[in-house]
Amino acid sequence: MGTSKGRRLTWRYPPMKKKLLHLTVNKEYHELYISPKKLLVEILRDELGLTGTKRACNTGACGACTVLLDGAAVKSCSILAMQADGAKVTTVEGLADGAELTPLQQSFLDHGAFQCGFCTSGMLMSATAFLREDPAPKDIKEGIQGNICRCTGYNSILRAIKAVAEGKYKEEGR
Amino acid sequence: MIHNFNYHQATSLKETLSLLEKCRDDYKIICGGQSLLILMRQGLVAPENLIDIKRVKEMSYIDYDPKNGLKIGAATTHREIEKSPLIKKYFPVLAEMEKNLASIQTRNWGTIGGNLAHGDPAGDPGPILIASNATVKLASLERERILPLGDFFIDIFETTLEEGELLIEIQVPILPKKTAMAYEKFNIIKNNQGIVSVAASVTMAEDGVRCKDARIVLGAAAATPLRAKKAEQMLIGKKIDTKLLAIVGKKASEESDPISDIHATETYRRFLVKNLTINVTRKAWEQAKAAG
Numbered sequence: 289m290g291t292s293k294g295r296r297l298t299w300r301y302p303p304m305k306k307k308l309l310h311l312t313v314n315k316e317y318h319e320l321y322i323s324p325k326k327l328l329v330e331i332l333r334d335e336l337g338l339t340g341t342k343r344a345c346n347t348g349a350c351g352a353c354t355v356l357l358d359g360a361a362v363k364s365c366s367i368l369a370m371q372a373d374g375a376k377v378t379t380v381e382g383l384a385d386g387a388e389l390t391p392l393q394q395s396f397l398d399h400g401a402f403q404c405g406f407c408t409s410g411m412l413m414s415a416t417a418f419l420r421e422d423p424a425p426k427d428i429k430e431g432i433q434g435n436i437c438r439c440t441g442y443n444s445i446l447r448a449i450k451a452v453a454e455g456k457y458k459e460e461g462r
Numbered sequence: 463m464i465h466n467f468n469y470h471q472a473t474s475l476k477e478t479l480s481l482l483e484k485c486r487d488d489y490k491i492i493c494g495g496q497s498l499l500i501l502m503r504q505g506l507v508a509p510e511n512l513i514d515i516k517r518v519k520e521m522s523y524i525d526y527d528p529k530n531g532l533k534i535g536a537a538t539t540h541r542e543i544e545k546s547p548l549i550k551k552y553f554p555v556l557a558e559m560e561k562n563l564a565s566i567q568t569r570n571w572g573t574i575g576g577n578l579a580h581g582d583p584a585g586d587p588g589p590i591l592i593a594s595n596a597t598v599k600l601a602s603l604e605r606e607r608i609l610p611l612g613d614f615f616i617d618i619f620e621t622t623l624e625e626g627e628l629l630i631e632i633q634v635p636i637l638p639k640k641t642a643m644a645y646e647k648f649n650i651i652k653n654n655q656g657i658v659s660v661a662a663s664v665t666m667a668e669d670g671v672r673c674k675d676a677r678i679v680l681g682a683a684a685a686t687p688l689r690a691k692k693a694e695q696m697l698i699g700k701k702i703d704t705k706l707l708a709i710v711g712k713k714a715s716e717e718s719d720p721i722s723d724i725h726a727t728e729t730y731r732r733f734l735v736k737n738l739t740i741n742v743t744r745k746a747w748e749q750a751k752a753a754g
Binding site: 301302303304305307324325327346347348351354357360361362363366367368370371373414417418430431433434435 | 464465466467468469471492495496499500503508510512514516541564565566567568570571652653
């Protein structure tokens, strides 16, 4: 594949040199020495202990690891942490202000938009970014098309997002 | 598990090209990495050097001028293309294709250049860009060259990029007058890669009745995006109707060279090529008629 043209039969793996990563996660600034092969999700979960971000399929298919990178939803399992150097990351832990939930979180609770809850943080992050871009979207399904849920059948999730999009939850400075 | 590698982060095009030269023996370029990281994690790709060009801001742009058409930097993300007012205005079919490419998260980070350089025959941008006569600009320390996108793909996951060479720009010429394009992919889950995809561009002759030029490009129907040249020839100079479209679809299906895999058998893919070719060509023709 690509540029490797089978010149060598055995690979030589160099030792990984650690690099300095600057990352602002949920408004908190971090400097970490990490191996450049670490994925963003590994840094968030294993180094910073933010286990709200889930790691499920590991191939960029399920969306459970969705976080906001400089405001845009991305799959943190498909990004090298070093690529996020200097960026602002928001995880599900960064949504609520203390005990005060965001309208979307409250709506998820009210509509029972989860069963096992594994997809929920990814759903919340995708929907948050989607609604920020377009507060009254025509097609809500488009917003969570990159997120898989295996329990709810999606209907309760769509209802929860729809309620926020229709303005049933007052935006409070968010 | 991802194997160890030397990580290089480039911040300018010049730096990237020198890095490519320096690491000439064994490297992979990562930008969005939405395809590459999956392969690396599965151990299928294990480069000694990984050259990260995500920070090369000068490679991320969308320009338009009425003479030369669109110029898209290779590091432009799919989402930037999807949302760009320029693309929406001058190349709506490209914006539409991007909107149906993978998920929002993937589009936010993945790039058009990465998609093309990955060389996946099932990739979405390939067929549509070939149908629109797009060219790609490749650069190395020694030279720059421009070649038709159709010549860029060599085989499955293989491109004509030489060692030390980088895909830096995609150029889409302005569509000729009375030309319309259409693209369609067949898949089970919306926004997945197409099991088969077909792009067509049809130009209507001055008389407003006959077809002057046609390009039909098949995706996931051969080792590379494939132009169904014989099928195209059957359209040129003719009045397009249902009967002709049926023959053209059949010809495109004969020209395709699909594989059987977990998604579909070869026979089924040929069947899809036939039907999609008919649909897409008809759609493009009707649009060309309406516009002309």
